[in-house]
């Protein structure tokens with residue numbers, strides 16, 4: 001009689017352990033499925049991590065230097081990412097506008113934030129006189145509304161970080177040479193590219209905030 005009870009208890013225990021094992025295996029299976037499903041997203045996160053890291057690797061200087069002649073001359077800017085713009089249709093603002101204290105064209109120097117190569121140069125209806133620099137780690141830096149260029153840049157020209165690109169202006173929003181449709185400022189755009197997206201705009205605001213501590217001085 002006693003042996004029967006022990007046998008029954010052992011049987012129950014085995015049954016219980018079997019159920020536990022089955023439940024554990026089901027749970028593990030579920031976990032594996034979840035991990036597999038997340039792989040593409042994780043890979044994507046990795047891609048974006050590296051793209052953003054490339055921006056940090058290449059940035060060296062704030063694009064507008066301090067003035068040696070007028071130390072009070074300042075630059076204001078806010079996070080206007082995707083604010084509505086309406087010239088030639090309605091769209092979001094893909095950049096940051098650096099506004100000088102004085103609304104004068106052709107005074108404030110615009111410097112390259114990175115080493116790189118000139119990719120685009122010349123007039124754009126929206127951007128006015130612009131220059132686009134492809135940095136070492138494949139990031140496109142776009143400087144728009146310039147008053148003039150520092151020299152006769154050609155696509156393929158090498159540019160050093162801190163090199164003078166031109167002077168800040170108010171060109172754009174019309175045919176070549178159009179000026180004065182808005183206050184003088186420098187529009188900065190940052191674009192990375194992926195296999196699927198050739199021009200992916202990134203908000204320059206926090207990068208510029210970081211670079212505020214890295215201003216060169218210039219005689220102006």
Ligand SMILES: [Zn+2]
Pocket residue numbers: 093095096097187188
């Ligand atoms: Zn802008």
